[in-house]
Amino acid sequence: MTASTHRASENSTLQPSGLAAATSSTLGVTGSDQLSQLRATGTTQSVEIPRPNTDAISDKATASFVRRILCSHNVLLGNGEKGRTTPRPIEEVLPPLTSSNEVDLQLYGIISVIIKEFVQTWYSKITPDHVFVNEVLQVIAHCTRSLEQRLRKVDLEAMLLDEVPELVEAHLSSFRLAKQQVSSPHSLVSDPRLLYHTLHPHPALGPVPNESVPSTSVEQRENESAWRQLLVQGVLVVLLPTEDFGNGCLRALVAEIFAEMILGNGISGKACEGWLLWEGITSIAKVLQTDHAKEKDISSEDTNLEQSMTRLERFGLLSSARNQETGSTRPQTASGVRHQTETMSITGLFWAAVQYLLLASTVVRAVFLTLAGSSSLSSRSVVSDQSPVEARGQSQYLPADTPDYRRPLGSKRPIVSMRLWSCMAQLAGLSVHMPWLSGSISMLHWGLLAGPGKVGDTDGILDRFLSHTVHKRILNPTFLPAILRTLRATLFPNNALGPPRQPPSDDAAREIKRRCAASVLNLVPAKVAARYFAAQDRETQLARVEEVLSCLDDSYLNKHLIFQIVELFILRLVPELGERGVRELMEERSVDVRADLSMQPSLLPGLK
Structure with missing residues (x-):
């Protein structure tokens, strides 16, 4: 065909x-x-x-x-x-x-x-x-x-909500621990990179580069290049058929494109830079702010009217204006002003109570309808919405021996127990700023899992609703073309290589970091930020957010996190690399591993 x-x-x-x-x-x-x-x-x-x-x-x-x-x-x-x-x-x-x-x-x-x-x-x-x-x-x-x-067989939900946040959480813990140990007066190590690499060793990032010993930087770059070649060659040996894998020239060119252009220049060379990660966070924050900006534009007229009325009341001109409308020119006495103020305060409290009741009823109604509709959602034990027979009929590339898509419920963790929530709490420092809120969330988590109905347990009502929302809002395959289009426009503007961008200076990097902190802080309401950081001053709040963003300062430490995420994705897509290793897989194809990859023997079992 x-x-x-x-x-x-x-x-x-x-x-x-x-x-x-x-x-x-x-x-x-x-x-x-x-x-x-x-x-x-x-x-x-x-x-x-x-x-x-x-x-x-x-x-x-x-x-x-x-x-x-x-x-x-x-x-x-x-x-x-x-x-x-x-x-x-x-x-x-x-x-x-x-x-x-x-x-x-x-x-x-x-x-x-x-x-x-x-x-x-x-x-x-x-x-x-x-x-x-x-x-x-x-x-x-x-x-x-x-x-x-x-x-099609990878559990993307668990990988994005549980495994990747677990790596990010471990990176945060190790980074803060290394900083704390280095700043301690009794510490014998002054380099946070060495402490971090000791906690999370990686064969591609050793030895730790040291400016006083230039040979360490050269050796580390060689190990990183060998790791990239090992990773790509291991993927090709599993994915390519025998006739294509036997063509060494084609295999070398494709491996060079993926290893050096994508992994080397794209991920290792650019995506691990702190200033570039801050710019990416800023862009995402601006996209999230677009919906709020529309709401602000709609309510801007009401806000201006309210502010103008507040000024009239402040200078005592509102009552006189109303008197002119009613035809009365008699000035108000002190008792009249006091009576009017009390009347307005009672009226304001009444309407505020009405608004809160309406809001509470709307929230209760939305929760009730959501939970009622969640009972009709598909079970989380089904990885795909289609049966294996239907999936084979729609795709010509699924093999005939495709395993059953249904998995036992015990193999899936509840979404409320995934590491995404603990990662967000640690990133925001919830246990430091509001320990009482952290304890309350823990009690709520226990109630969702062990409380009446176990709505948060695996395949519960809340668990089904959260899973449906994730697949609809995040893992929707219809978003992939737009993502690839945006990626191509960013990496290759006008279908060509963009001009090489010079790394910013220290002052420019600090300015990028500050803009990122400001964009993240704008996502949080002013009252919530003031309560959470226990500071009304915006400069103090920005300093707290910049302190959180400092975990992306060092590109060498960022490589540990990015490389672990890359390995996680590859091992989920190509699990053979974690079961037998690249050496055994290439020996099955009768390929000389050392001559083909030209790498050190110590790096060969790095993925196993």
């Missing part, structure tokens, strides 16, 4: 109006029109409402860009209506990467940039054919389709 037949069968069930709509909009566009569209594309990164012919990341512009880079040698123009020639759709030329056309379009957009910038720049000088590029695309397609199969 050809790739186009695969894609057509999937479109009928999974994506009835996905990439087909985007590619159909490009039908009837000649090669010169595509080139003019690419030249006219701007550098805007808006992803909400793509503008045709001006937005470089819109679906139409992305399809044209992919066709020009990857399909220019295999367009095979045919006759259309009224004698016009139309290019073949992308799904008929390129191999499918996943079972979603929209995801494939965004992935091919990223791959096109990589091929254009890092392969065609030297390969086009050797030969004009595209055989080597086509082989690279086939290898990548094998990997992505295999990863999609494995991703």
